Amino acid sequence: MRIGELAALVGVSTRTVRHYHHLGLLPEPLRLSNGYREYRLKDAVVLARVRRLVELGLSLDEVRDVLADERGRELRDVLVELDADLARQQEAIGARRARLAVLLEEAELRPDSAVSPEMAEALRGLPPGSRFAELDREMLALVDTAAGPDERDEFLAMLRPLMKTARDTGIYARLDELAEARPDDPRVAGLAADLAGQLTGEMAALMVAHGSEGGWLDEMSAAQREVFRVLVAMLKERSC
């Protein structure tokens, strides 16, 4: 047999056969005087074993290990591990399909909106025209696209009462007023104190723990950042 017949017999390409030679998975057969490789049935048997293992999902390195050990024991272990791996893959795909189904259902219900209905309601809760509220809008959009539905709903459940109170008590407006102010503006301390009074314990703990993460302060003006710096300091003191 020449390489093309062997490849056709087992159902692979000649390139694959040569690749396996290169990796030492398949021994190089005799060469004819013209340089052609001459195969025998034994080679087809070995190649078929390699392919069976490959098609089960083993990497070529793993196939070589299995063929090297050659005495059943190793093979069983590899196959068991492989089965577990496949099971994980199946689960992962199932999870993705579940998320897909949610997405498709939502897309069916609201074909034109870019955000989920829960998020849309939260966005309506923000005061229009506020530059500062724009920051919150972006954070909400980030959570909407980056987190799963469960995480998102949990997040919203925590934030929405806070946002509602902040809007109703004019917090956004007072923050907007600080857009051009300097960090030592006299309005900063009062605003921080009012904010501290509105935070639930859960939110306060979160802010103390993750206050400097995520870069959510970076787009505020200096005075606005100062408000939150003072706020975090107050919360820390309160929790001691």
Added chain:
Amino acid sequence: MRIGELAALVGVSTRTVRHYHHLGLLPEPLRLSNGYREYRLKDAVVLARVRRLVELGLSLDEVRDVLADERGRELRDVLVELDADLARQQEAIGARRARLAVLLEEAELRPDSAVSPEMAEALRGLPPGSRFAELDREMLALVDTAAGPDERDEFLAMLRPLMKTARDTGIYARLDELAEARPDDPRVAGLAADLAGQLTGEMAALMVAHGSEGGWLDEMSAAQREVFRVLVAMLKERSC
């Protein structure tokens, strides 16, 4: 935000972010005077959208297409196709796991044998010591490893009565005698005729159809090949 914060926020590596810049999936942000990229929340929102699509299984090219079209229609089609693709993958993995389960069960039953019990019985049916039967043994091993269990059993069911008759009537011994003979040996014609008489209609049709495939003749001696050449000629004539 600098690139590390952005990456940590969305949960990817900085290399990934730069890769997306390179591919144009994510717009390059402003640079600070030191050359650092400076990100804003908007960028995190876009990156998070990209990641969500990627994690659903879209290729980066597909993500770019979806982001370019941007108007829901395309997205839904892609997602539907993706779901079908995932379903196919799930099925494929299921099939592999089924084959794995068969393998493991067999390995449990016969931890030391390299071939299946059906195959072992077929091998015992071949006469020991026959050089020619060695060829059949290799073919059977090839089928055992290359084909699935169903194909294998079908193949065996067809071949085993033939092999049994061939052994009982001394066909293997007569083929072995031709190992060193020349193609015009007088025993060739008689052997071909006896073989023709033993073949079932199904086998005869198979030999006429695929007689020259698979290279199964290559390892025989010239006289042995001649036997099968004459045999195929006889079968062709008989079927006309």
Added chain:
DNA sequence: GCTTGAGGTTGACGTGGCGTCAAGGTTTGT
């Protein structure tokens, strides 16, 4: 003989989605 087509040979590059150096510059903390 010549051509043509279908095989074969080695070698090298391409694929996708980044990981992982290398060789520098910047910022931050002690």
Added chain:
DNA sequence: ACAAACCTTGACGCCACGTCAACCTCAAGC
């Protein structure tokens, strides 16, 4: 002052081959 942890660009590595290049060999038809 110096280390540690950032940032920059550029380039190679991974896996299992596909694909092309440039060349050789063999059988068939003119």
